Amino acid sequence: xxxxxxxxxxxxxxxxxxxxxxxxxxxxxxxxxxxxxxxxxxxxxxxxxxxxxxxxxxxxxxxxxxxxxxxxxxxxxxxxxxxxxxxxxxxxxxxxxxxxxxxxxxxxxxxxxxxxxxxxxxxxxxxxxxxxxxxxxxxxxxxxxxxxxxxxxxxxxxxxxxxxxxxxxxxxxxxxxxxxxxxxxxxxxxxxxxxxxxxx
Amino acid sequence: xxxxxxxxxxxxxxxxxxxxxxxxxxxxxxxxxxxxxxxxxxxxxxxxxxxxxxxxxxxxxxxxxxxxxxxxxxxxxxxxxxxxxxxxxxxxxxxxxxxxxxxxxxxxxxxxxxxxxxxxxxxxxxxxxxxxxxxxxxxxxxxxxxxxxxxxxxxxxxxxxxxxxxxxxxxxxxxx
Numbered sequence: 001x002x003x004x005x006x007x008x009x010x011x012x013x014x015x016x017x018x019x020x021x022x023x024x025x026x027x028x029x030x031x032x033x034x035x036x037x038x039x040x041x042x043x044x045x046x047x048x049x050x051x052x053x054x055x056x057x058x059x060x061x062x063x064x065x066x067x068x069x070x071x072x073x074x075x076x077x078x079x080x081x082x083x084x085x086x087x088x089x090x091x092x093x094x095x096x097x098x099x100x101x102x103x104x105x106x107x108x109x110x111x112x113x114x115x116x117x118x119x120x121x122x123x124x125x126x127x128x129x130x131x132x133x134x135x136x137x138x139x140x141x142x143x144x145x146x147x148x149x150x151x152x153x154x155x156x157x158x159x160x161x162x163x164x165x166x167x168x169x170x171x172x173x174x175x176x177x178x179x180x181x182x183x184x185x186x187x188x189x190x191x192x193x194x195x196x197x198x199x200x
Numbered sequence: 201x202x203x204x205x206x207x208x209x210x211x212x213x214x215x216x217x218x219x220x221x222x223x224x225x226x227x228x229x230x231x232x233x234x235x236x237x238x239x240x241x242x243x244x245x246x247x248x249x250x251x252x253x254x255x256x257x258x259x260x261x262x263x264x265x266x267x268x269x270x271x272x273x274x275x276x277x278x279x280x281x282x283x284x285x286x287x288x289x290x291x292x293x294x295x296x297x298x299x300x301x302x303x304x305x306x307x308x309x310x311x312x313x314x315x316x317x318x319x320x321x322x323x324x325x326x327x328x329x330x331x332x333x334x335x336x337x338x339x340x341x342x343x344x345x346x347x348x349x350x351x352x353x354x355x356x357x358x359x360x361x362x363x364x365x366x367x368x369x370x371x372x373x374x375x376x
Contacts, residue, residue: 005203017203020261045359048287049251055260056253059203060221086228086249 015066037135080110089154105187130160216267238337281312290356
């Protein structure tokens with residue numbers, strides 16, 4: 001099977017295109033309560049159809065959702081990437097972390113990386129994330145990524161909050177970018193000490 | 201972006217090729233109509249688009265899938281015919297859809313399905329072939345019979361909660 005999905009790396013993670021072998025991990029999450037903000041829980045048949053659609057999205061749009069792997073173990077941890085089915089107002093940056101892998105900053109690290117790819121390599125000038133208002137973990141992550149609620153943006157079906165990501169130039173050498181990178185570094189190395197002096 | 205590599209099947213009048221992004225609108229158009237009622241529709245455009253992605257991902261996962269049917273000399277998508285095996289299905293299926301009633305009555309689905317049945321026996325080496333047909337889909341039952349398939353009342357259903365007809369295609373004599 002030929003594939004031209006780019007492989008992205010971060011300190012702790014490798015992001016690769018979704019492979020048939022990764023399906024059991026996807027199915028476990030999307031048939032679980034974890035998927036309640038992502039159209040689930042799905043039955044096994046629906047989960048397979050959606051997984052195939054994740055792969056098809058790459059073919060149709062030229063981008064899609066990467067599978068997040070632990071760089072050391074190779075285990076899958078979740079998915080992050082771009083998503084734009086028919087009739088969506090604009091392209092979304094989306095993420096999901098398997099329920100037993102949460103709380104380690106993987107979504108932040110992976111999503112920051114894919115956003116950089118979309119901005120730097122694909123020339124995106126903006127992006128949104130459509131988030132269920134009850135999905136507080138994802139709203140918090142959107143905010144940590146510097147996204148802010150956009151009350152004027154078009155919605156999918158009126159049931160989602162739209163968070164708009166900072167534009168590419170707001171992520172270049174900015175305090176926001178440094179803060180995101182510092183938080184990622186802290187997850188990667190809890191004893192991490194930033195260079196420089198504390199202001200207080 | 202070429203994620204999938206699909207063979208091309210050629211018949212007397214038709215070219216069967218893999219699905220591509222430019223077919224999505226035609227596919228969505230079909231699934232917006234009542235005509236899709238026996239094949240999972242009607243669907244919203246977003247559901248249909250996702251389903252079109254599934255058609256492509258099916259190729260990536262299995263290495264086989266549904267072909268887009270075109271007439272020789274035109275790339276216009278007339279329908280999808282081919283090999284279908286989503287998660288949990290008891291057996292592998294040869295299925296067919298013509299997007300537009302205007303394409304019916306010319307033997308197009310028959311010609312495409314026959315090529316896919318031959319391909320399944322001879323190239324994919326399937327042990328069995330069935331066609332799952334919804335109750336009420338008389339046109340597809342007629343086509344299954346013309347292809348030589350017979351109703352198998354004892355076959356396992358892919359979706360037991362909504363049972364349909366299972367037509368079994370006879371294994372050609374002399375096939376290894």
